[in-house]
Amino acid sequence: MEAFPVVDMKKLDGDERGEAMDLIKDACENWGFFELVNHGISHELLDKVESLTKGHYKDVREQRFKEMVAAKGLEAVRSRVEDLDWESTFYLRHLPTSNMSEIPDLTQEYRGVMKEFASELEKLAERVLDLFCENLGLEKGYLKKVFYGSVGPNFGTKVSNYPPCPKPDMIKGLRAHTDAGGVILLFQDDKVSGLQLLKDGEWIDVPPMRHSIVINLGDQLEVITNGKYKSVLHRVVAQTDGNRMSVASFYNPGSDAVIYPAPELVEKGSNKEGAALGTYPKFVFDDYMKLYAGLKFEAKEPRFEIMKTRNPSENYGKAAAAY
Numbered sequence: 001m002e003a004f005p006v007v008d009m010k011k012l013d014g015d016e017r018g019e020a021m022d023l024i025k026d027a028c029e030n031w032g033f034f035e036l037v038n039h040g041i042s043h044e045l046l047d048k049v050e051s052l053t054k055g056h057y058k059d060v061r062e063q064r065f066k067e068m069v070a071a072k073g074l075e076a077v078r079s080r081v082e083d084l085d086w087e088s089t090f091y092l093r094h095l096p097t098s099n100m101s102e103i104p105d106l107t108q109e110y111r112g113v114m115k116e117f118a119s120e121l122e123k124l125a126e127r128v129l130d131l132f133c134e135n136l137g138l139e140k141g142y143l144k145k146v147f148y149g150s151v152g153p154n155f156g157t158k159v160s161n162y163p164p165c166p167k168p169d170m171i172k173g174l175r176a177h178t179d180a181g182g183v184i185l186l187f188q189d190d191k192v193s194g195l196q197l198l199k200d201g202e203w204i205d206v207p208p209m210r211h212s213i214v215i216n217l218g219d220q221l222e223v224i225t226n227g228k229y230k231s232v233l234h235r236v237v238a239q240t241d242g243n244r245m246s247v248a249s250f251y252n253p254g255s256d257a258v259i260y261p262a263p264e265l266v267e268k269g270s271n272k273e274g275a276a277l278g279t280y281p282k283f284v285f286d287d288y289m290k291l292y293a294g295l296k297f298e299a300k301e302p303r304f305e306i307m308k309t310r311n312p313s314e315n316y317g318k319a320a321a322a323y
């Protein structure tokens with residue numbers, strides 16, 4: 001088994017740039033995931049995010065989680081739970097507008113640190129998208145532009161804790177899914193593992209690594225790259241010992257962004273406009289999200305098929321059939 005791809009971003013500025021770019025390319029094509037080190041976000045900031053997130057869980061959320069578990073009788077379940085996840089979560093939205101001031105129970109310090117962290121991650125996400133453009137032969141800024149829509153990207157952070165679980169074979173920390181959006185940047189616990197991705201039919205651990213940022217690709221990048229890159233199924237396995245922290249930030253298209261395969265990545269059709277013919281749909285991102293909300297834990301392919309029927313006049317699949 002090949003080693004999980006770990007990209008040292010320092011190499012991107014030196015003689016080993018080609019090697020690092022190839023590693024990213026291979027990861028995007030064959031893993032849907034990779035891990036970044038020397039990504040430019042200070043370790044001091046990451047340490048603050050970690051200690052404040054863990055402190056917030058202990059002070060504010062742990063008791064509530066225990067009460068939820070007791071109310072639902074999850075401690076002693078005897079059959080598989082398929083409609084719930086063993087996680088304690090809250091969401092912060094950063095773009096296009098912040099909801100940080102509306103989230104209760106966050107200290108001023110925690111709010112400030114998460115704001116700074118989000119602004120660093122936004123820059124990193126845009127840098128990563130440009131690395132993808134370079135590998136794909138798309139012009140610099142192409143993906144950022146597609147994601148922009150009319151008011152800029154949707155960017156938010158899901159802060160999660162996966163507490164120790166007495167029955168990890170009966171309930172998942174988070175059930176298997178692909179992410180709907182664009183690029184996901186994950187700051188995960190450096191000791192307690194649990195995140196796994198599906199590769200060649202096997203579940204593989206995403207190894208905890210201190211101060212790294214895990215990157216994974218969502219469904220939109222699969223569509224835009226016309227399937228050259230794939231969003232990959234992943235899940236979180238709950239652990240019997242240890243509380244796993246995960247801070248996942250989703251850099252997604254704007255709600256009204258129109259998503260479709262990049263013409264450069266689609267074989268040219270024979271019609272007179274040279275319209276791209278492909279197997280992926282064209283749609284407005286928000287329509288995809290509405291569909292995803294009810295089908296997150298289902299396979300992505302039927303979601304793509306449904307989107308093809310939503311906007312027939314604008315759809316590549318239909319256009320292909322018409323010529």
Ligand SMILES: O=C(O)CCC(=O)C(=O)O
Nearest residue numbers: 158160179195236246248
């Ligand atoms: O917590 C994690 O490590 C992964 C979370 C995740 O996959 C998600 O929220 O979509």
Ligand SMILES: [Fe+2]
Nearest residue numbers: 177178179234
């Ligand atoms: Fe996910």
